[in-house]
Amino acid sequence: MNQNLGVYIHIPFCARKCHYCDFPSRERKLSLRDEYLDRLIQEMRGFTRGKKEEANTVFIGGGTPSLLKDEQLRRLMRSVKDNYFLSDDCEISMESNPESLRESFLDTAIASGVNRLSMGVQATQPRLLSILGRRHTKEQVQAVVAMSRKAGFQNINLDLMFGLPTQTLQDFENTLNFALSLEVEHLSVYGLIVEEGTPMFAWVEEGTYFLPSQEEERAMYDLALKKLSQNGYRQYEISNFSKPGKECRHNLGTWTRQMYHGYGVGAAGLIAKDIRRQNVLSFDDYLLGKEAEIQTLSQKEQMFESLMLGLRMTKGVSKQVFKEYYGKSLKEVFEQRFDASINKGLVKETNTHVFLTRRGMDLMNQVLLDLMDDDCLK
Numbered sequence: 001m002n003q004n005l006g007v008y009i010h011i012p013f014c015a016r017k018c019h020y021c022d023f024p025s026r027e028r029k030l031s032l033r034d035e036y037l038d039r040l041i042q043e044m045r046g047f048t049r050g051k052k053e054e055a056n057t058v059f060i061g062g063g064t065p066s067l068l069k070d071e072q073l074r075r076l077m078r079s080v081k082d083n084y085f086l087s088d089d090c091e092i093s094m095e096s097n098p099e100s101l102r103e104s105f106l107d108t109a110i111a112s113g114v115n116r117l118s119m120g121v122q123a124t125q126p127r128l129l130s131i132l133g134r135r136h137t138k139e140q141v142q143a144v145v146a147m148s149r150k151a152g153f154q155n156i157n158l159d160l161m162f163g164l165p166t167q168t169l170q171d172f173e174n175t176l177n178f179a180l181s182l183e184v185e186h187l188s189v190y191g192l193i194v195e196e197g198t199p200m201f202a203w204v205e206e207g208t209y210f211l212p213s214q215e216e217e218r219a220m221y222d223l224a225l226k227k228l229s230q231n232g233y234r235q236y237e238i239s240n241f242s243k244p245g246k247e248c249r250h251n252l253g254t255w256t257r258q259m260y261h262g263y264g265v266g267a268a269g270l271i272a273k274d275i276r277r278q279n280v281l282s283f284d285d286y287l288l289g290k291e292a293e294i295q296t297l298s299q300k301e302q303m304f305e306s307l308m309l310g311l312r313m314t315k316g317v318s319k320q321v322f323k324e325y326y327g328k329s330l331k332e333v334f335e336q337r338f339d340a341s342i343n344k345g346l347v348k349e350t351n352t353h354v355f356l357t358r359r360g361m362d363l364m365n366q367v368l369l370d371l372m373d374d375d376c377l378k
């Protein structure tokens with residue numbers, strides 16, 4: 001189960017905070033990028049201690065990594081290569097926002113080995129982009145996808161969102177059509193979660209904006225399933241669709257509990273099957289050198305995590321792999337709870353796997369709550 005190793009790097013800077021965002025991102029403060037990279041590189045060196053392991057995936061996430069200067073990205077990638085052997089087919093992904101991508105940066109990324117680019121597009125209508133607090137335009141997205149192709153990117157993902165305030169099914173269909181017209185290799189389609197403490201939460205609470213109904217949201221998701229499948233994208237996770245062979249290997253590793261090392265503020269890593277390493281969430285504390293917290297996971301926690309993450313994938317959880325890994329079958333561990341979810345039509349079982357049904361995907365939180373009850377863990 002755990003032959004591959006991933007590296008996650010968090011770049012927390014954003015030009016402006018989006019109205020729905022509760023990620024640990026640092027608005028503006030771009031003047032601290034060098035200082036932050038110094039600390040991150042020091043953290044990586046300190047953790048690896050000269051023991052160069054082979055990494056199969058690297059994911060530079062954010063925040064907005066495309067806000068790094070060209071030289072800063074070069075420096076970061078040099079440091080990754082100083083501390084890890086990158087496998088020949090290493091997938092190196094980087095997140096970006098369309099308005100911050102520049103030609104020289106894309107060239108630098110390619111020259112540094114980045115081979116997968118992910119862009120936060122979310123929607124194409126100026127009205128929706130403004131509600132979200134995003135600053136790009138549809139035309140900009142079109143231009144930067146073309147620019148990325150020219151720079152040499154052959155693996156591009158676009159993030160899209162549904163369930164947005166005032167969004168209609170037609171709006172979402174137009175966004176999907178636009179994304180399809182760009183012929184990218186991967187699409188991530190997320191439902192908006194309105195998080196407490198964000199401006200979006202306040203607007204929805206006070207009635208400034210209304211969210212689509214559950215039925216409307218479901219219709220949007222169904223539309224994505226239908227249109228993307230008609231256009232050659234295979235759904236492999238609740239929110240992720242790809243052309244054959246273009247699944248995000250880093251995320252697949254995370255969902256199957258492969259080991260990964262995480263660096264940067266708020267980053268987590270799974271450094272042994274029972275050890276999670278979690279960095280501090282405070283940017284200032286991180287810069288001051290506060291050490292990551294080491295958490296030991298009980299076998300129960302590991303088993304639940306395998307199930308929780310595995311059920312996100314359309315193929316579900318392999319019964320055989322689970323048994324080999326934990327020495328107990330899924331049935332033995334989650335017996336009555338599984339039956340309850342199967343009877344409710346939320347989970348299905350074949351000879352080899354258990355997986356969520358379409359309804360189970362809508363109600364995944366319910367499934368997890370059902371399975372999480374401590375009584376089900378023997």
Ligand code: SF4
Binds near residue numbers: 016097
């Ligand atoms: S770009 Fe991403 S991380 Fe930054 S504020 Fe927007 S949603 Fe949050």
